[in-house]
Amino acid sequence: MLALLRIAKSIVFISSLLFVISILPTHSVYSRDTSPSSSDLGPITVRAFDTDNDAGGSITVEWDDPGYERLSGFAGFLVWRTNTLTGTSDSVEVTPFGTRTYDDRSVSDDSTYSYSVAALVNGERLMSTPSMQVRSSKQWFDGRLTWVLILGLIICGAVIYFIESAKRGTKLFLRRIAGLEAIDEAVGRATEMGRPILFVAGIQDMDDVQTIAGLTILGSIARTVAEYDTKINMPVRASLVMTAARETIKHAYVTAGRPDAYNDDMVHYVTDEQFGFVAAVDGIMVRERPAACFFLGAFFAESLIMAETGNSIGAIQVAGTAMPAQLPFFVAACDYTLIGEELFAASAYLSGEPRQLGSLKGADVGKAIAMIVILVGVIATTIASAWNSESMLWIENLLRQMFSTG
Amino acid sequence: MTSKIAMRILTAIVALIFLVSWITRSGSGMSDSAFTNVRDGFLITFAVFLTLSIFSFLYRDNPFYKFAESLYVGISAGYWMSYGFWSTIVGNFVPRASRSLSEFFHVPYQERADHILIYIPIIFGLILLTRLLPKIGWLSRWSLAFIIGATAGLNLTRYLRSDFISQVSNSFIPLFVDWKGAGDFVSHISLAADGQFIAILSNWVIFVGVMCGLVYFFFSKEHKGAFGVASRIGIWILMITFGASFGYTVMGRISLLVGRITFLFGDWLNIL
Numbered sequence: 001m002l003a004l005l006r007i008a009k010s011i012v013f014i015s016s017l018l019f020v021i022s023i024l025p026t027h028s029v030y031s032r033d034t035s036p037s038s039s040d041l042g043p044i045t046v047r048a049f050d051t052d053n054d055a056g057g058s059i060t061v062e063w064d065d066p067g068y069e070r071l072s073g074f075a076g077f078l079v080w081r082t083n084t085l086t087g088t089s090d091s092v093e094v095t096p097f098g099t100r101t102y103d104d105r106s107v108s109d110d111s112t113y114s115y116s117v118a119a120l121v122n123g124e125r126l127m128s129t130p131s132m133q134v135r136s137s138k139q140w141f142d143g144r145l146t147w148v149l150i151l152g153l154i155i156c157g158a159v160i161y162f163i164e165s166a167k168r169g170t171k172l173f174l175r176r177i178a179g180l181e182a183i184d185e186a187v188g189r190a191t192e193m194g195r196p197i198l199f200v201a202g203i204q205d206m207d208d209v210q211t212i213a214g215l216t217i218l219g220s221i222a223r224t225v226a227e228y229d230t231k232i233n234m235p236v237r238a239s240l241v242m243t244a245a246r247e248t249i250k251h252a253y254v255t256a257g258r259p260d261a262y263n264d265d266m267v268h269y270v271t272d273e274q275f276g277f278v279a280a281v282d283g284i285m286v287r288e289r290p291a292a293c294f295f296l297g298a299f300f301a302e303s304l305i306m307a308e309t310g311n312s313i314g315a316i317q318v319a320g321t322a323m324p325a326q327l328p329f330f331v332a333a334c335d336y337t338l339i340g341e342e343l344f345a346a347s348a349y350l351s352g353e354p355r356q357l358g359s360l361k362g363a364d365v366g367k368a369i370a371m372i373v374i375l376v377g378v379i380a381t382t383i384a385s386a387w388n389s390e391s392m393l394w395i396e397n398l399l400r401q402m403f404s405t406g
Numbered sequence: 407m408t409s410k411i412a413m414r415i416l417t418a419i420v421a422l423i424f425l426v427s428w429i430t431r432s433g434s435g436m437s438d439s440a441f442t443n444v445r446d447g448f449l450i451t452f453a454v455f456l457t458l459s460i461f462s463f464l465y466r467d468n469p470f471y472k473f474a475e476s477l478y479v480g481i482s483a484g485y486w487m488s489y490g491f492w493s494t495i496v497g498n499f500v501p502r503a504s505r506s507l508s509e510f511f512h513v514p515y516q517e518r519a520d521h522i523l524i525y526i527p528i529i530f531g532l533i534l535l536t537r538l539l540p541k542i543g544w545l546s547r548w549s550l551a552f553i554i555g556a557t558a559g560l561n562l563t564r565y566l567r568s569d570f571i572s573q574v575s576n577s578f579i580p581l582f583v584d585w586k587g588a589g590d591f592v593s594h595i596s597l598a599a600d601g602q603f604i605a606i607l608s609n610w611v612i613f614v615g616v617m618c619g620l621v622y623f624f625f626s627k628e629h630k631g632a633f634g635v636a637s638r639i640g641i642w643i644l645m646i647t648f649g650a651s652f653g654y655t656v657m658g659r660i661s662l663l664v665g666r667i668t669f670l671f672g673d674w675l676n677i678l
Contacts, residue, residue, distance in 0.1 A: 207557035273482030279475040286467040328648035377578035386585035403575035
């Protein structure tokens with residue numbers, strides 16, 4: 001009985017051993033059979049073409065992977081470029097896993113190229129057949145920006161229309177801007193106190209539209225200054241701004257009938273260094289104690305330093321900038337602040353020039369378009385997401401396509 | 407008279423303190439060279455003097471601040487003029503203009519056919535200098551007009567894309583996020599930061615803020631009635647944003663102050 005039991009145990013043990021042995025090779029064979037070998041796989045198909053909507057110097061390479069990424073020793077695809085004019089070849093990139101395209105931006109528009117893609121498997125290069133010859137070229141029109149063009153044309157068209165309307169004498173309505181009344185008040189106060197006014201047109205050069213808006217307002221202020229016979233002091237950071245500001249003030253004095261009172265020293269260059277400029281302006285403020293300070297233009301970190309110093313000497317301060325990060329400081333430390341586009345509106349309002357008024361009205365058309373589109377877009381997005389409306393999803397996608405920047 | 411004497415005494419005290427600092431710093435220098443130690447001691451003492459001179463403006467305008475201000479303005483004006491000459495004239499113009507000039511300034515000559523284009527900005531630059539000649543000074547306006555016009559044209563598409571089109575498309579947000587009906591919304595309402603209620607509230611704030619902000623900056627219509635209400639909401643939202651931005655930036659400025667304090671107490675006094 002005991003012997004039978006031992007025999008049975010031995011049979012079970014041997015059977016188990018055989019079973020395990022039978023499984024191991026089966027599993028191994030299975031994995032070898034199902035995993036493709038490089039020789040089983042078809043060729044890599046490569047397509048190279050000039051990159052769309054660019055300024056030249058770029059060729060896009062695309063390829064299909066017949067299954068190399070599934071091989072155990074796969075290390076990546078090597079993009080191989082041949083200059084067919086010179087006959088030279090070189091590798092340009094080893095792409096990461098999952099990549100089937102490469103944008104080669106190191107090509108010349110004067111040469112033609114063909115591309116091959118090699119699968120790197122266990123140190124071997126399994127090269128594709130070369131692509132067709134291709135040459136990069138620039139496109140004169142970026143098709144992705146068609147809607148930018150259309151919107152630009154609509155807004156520019158509106159600007160031109162309103163400029164022409166203003167030139168013909170049509171009265172264009174602009175709402176009252178709160179800070180503007182303060183300008184005459186500030187100049188009048190400086191006159192009464194016998195103190196100068198200080199004007200800073202930001203710290204940017206003439207290629208910044210905020211500087212230009214600041215100088216336009218300067219023209220209006222300088223006219224009042226000339227009429228009241230007050231002094232104006234304008235330190236500048238850029239030489240071109242100094243030139244333009246002198247022109248502006250001179251013109252204002254001539255318009256006010258006081259060309260003799262104009263002096264070039266009213267506008268003086270300080271330094272290009274940002275904080276050196278601020279140190280000098282602060283020094284001017286505490287020594288000359290202007291009754292009114294105007295900060296109109298593009299400002300950066302110096303905004304609070306200057307506005308605080310002006311506040312400490314008790315000057316009436318009017319500021320205006322379109323720099324979002326600096327507006328809080330001006331709002332906190334100045335009496336009146338022209339926020340963002342109010343700076344440009346003030347410039348147009350004060351000058352009364354058809355070109356500026358027309359630009360502002362044209363910009364309002366842009367804002368009206370933005371409001372309508374946002375309203376429609378938000379309604380469509382909300383209904384599409386909350387109630388799965390196909391038609392609203394179509395509208396949302398259409399708007400997103402229209403307002404895509406490429 | 408008294409204030410002059412007080413100022414002289416103060417100046418003498420300050421000079422003495424910094425002389426002692428210079429001697430102490432020179433004596434505790436890390437270099438083997440005595441000259442290097444004396445020089446480093448002077449530089450760090452002078453940097454401390456300038457730092458404190460600028461800080462003294464917090465009390466009131468004074469001769470130390472005037473000295474630091476004049477030094478800063480003078481050196482920076484000279485530096486930027488020199489930088490402009492070496493980077494623009496020598497860096498850009500000379501290598502393209504002439505081989506002999508390039509050799510004179512020890513910069514490599516770049517021979518290319520399209521270098522003729524550099525004479526356009528040179529001509530405009532020279533025209534700008536006609537301001538120095540009153541009879542033909544009006545010519546300088548051409549350069550200014552070119553700079554302003556070219557900048558406006560180049561920036562048009564950039565601003566249209568970044569400040570208009572991108573902003574509009576980013577405003578297409580659903581006002582009801584993960585909406586499965588009012589009953590479901592009420593039963594699952596929570597104030598968790600990543601919850602549905604906060605997501606919906608955020609989107610409503612963005613939508614109302616954008617629309618009312620646009621109304622505020624609309625200049626072609628008087629802000630009265632509903633338009634006026636929207637405009638007032640717009641300015642309120644702007645002011646709340648400014649408040650948050652103010653606090654955030656002040657925090658950044660505090661870190662600059664910490665940097666200076668670290669310099670004074672660490673690099674100078676060695677007590678940090």
